[in-house]
Amino acid sequence: DIQMTQSPSSLSASVGDRVTITCRASQSISQYLNWYQQTPGKAPKLLIYAASSLQSGVPSRFSGSGSGTDFTLTISSLQPEDFATYYCQQSHSSPRTFGQGTKVEIK
Amino acid sequence: QVTLKESGPVLVKPTETLTLTCTVSGFSLRDSRMGVTWIRQPPGKALEWLAHIFSNDEKSYSTSLKNRLTISKDTSKRQVVLTMTNMNPVDTATYYCAREQDGYIYGRFDYWGQGTLVTVSS
Numbered sequence: 001d002i003q004m005t006q007s008p009s010s011l012s013a014s015v016g017d018r019v020t021i022t023c024r025a026s027q028s029i030s031q032y033l034n035w036y037q038q039t040p041g042k043a044p045k046l047l048i049y050a051a052s053s054l055q056s057g058v059p060s061r062f063s064g065s066g067s068g069t070d071f072t073l074t075i076s077s078l079q080p081e082d083f084a085t086y087y088c089q090q091s092h093s094s095p096r097t098f099g100q101g102t103k104v105e106i107k
Numbered sequence: 108q109v110t111l112k113e114s115g116p117v118l119v120k121p122t123e124t125l126t127l128t129c130t131v132s133g134f135s136l137r138d139s140r141m142g143v144t145w146i147r148q149p150p151g152k153a154l155e156w157l158a159h160i161f162s163n164d165e166k167s168y169s170t171s172l173k174n175r176l177t178i179s180k181d182t183s184k185r186q187v188v189l190t191m192t193n194m195n196p197v198d199t200a201t202y203y204c205a206r207e208q209d210g211y212i213y214g215r216f217d218y219w220g221q222g223t224l225v226t227v228s229s
Binding site: 031036044049091099 | 159205
């Protein structure tokens with residue numbers, strides 16, 4: 001199975017901050033990498049697919065980059081509604097796997 | 108409008124078999140671009156992928172759980188069913204079904220059900 005490792009596990013930031021979350025795959029997954037946002041009590045929401053493609057309806061302050069084994073999710077200017085947990089997920093092969101999550105908290 | 112809705116028991120006893128149903132609308136289970144996936148999340152923990160099924164009946168399972176899982180679909184009923192045998196308290200979780208779009212090309216889970224909390228307790 002492909003292991004996905006996110007860092008950091010949590011971070012504290014202020015509204016307006018630029019936030020970067022990284023995800024590393026245990027082997028090359030090309031650009032088969034997705035990012036999701038989950039707020040408490042809700043189902044996850046797709047933000048980014050194919051490493052850098054913005055899902056329809058997702059604000060442009062979210063962006064993704066990377067290929068191979070190293071990927072990044074960036075929030076250019078953190079908004080109050082962005083405080084949530086973020087997960088990466090690979091779709092290179094089955095079984096699909098998720099990272100352990102990064103919780104973004106208010107500083 | 109694409110929707111997915113999970114249904115099943117809220118409480119199961121240890122050693123019992125769990126059967127969950129995902130009823131979909133707004134897309135067809137015959138669509139070659141679409142699959143349905145089951146994912147779970149124990150309270151306060153991370154997402155865990157369980158299984159998926161595609162229109163051609165291709166299936167895949169979590170390596171750690173494959174001996175306990177079975178996924179199937181009934182296209183006419185628009186339903187995908189997941190069974191998990193020998194339930195244990197550690198299987199207590201919210202279980203989600205999700206649509207996987209373009210599963211063979213940059214697959215992603217673009218629509219999710221609301222989730223159903225299953226508690227395993229005697």
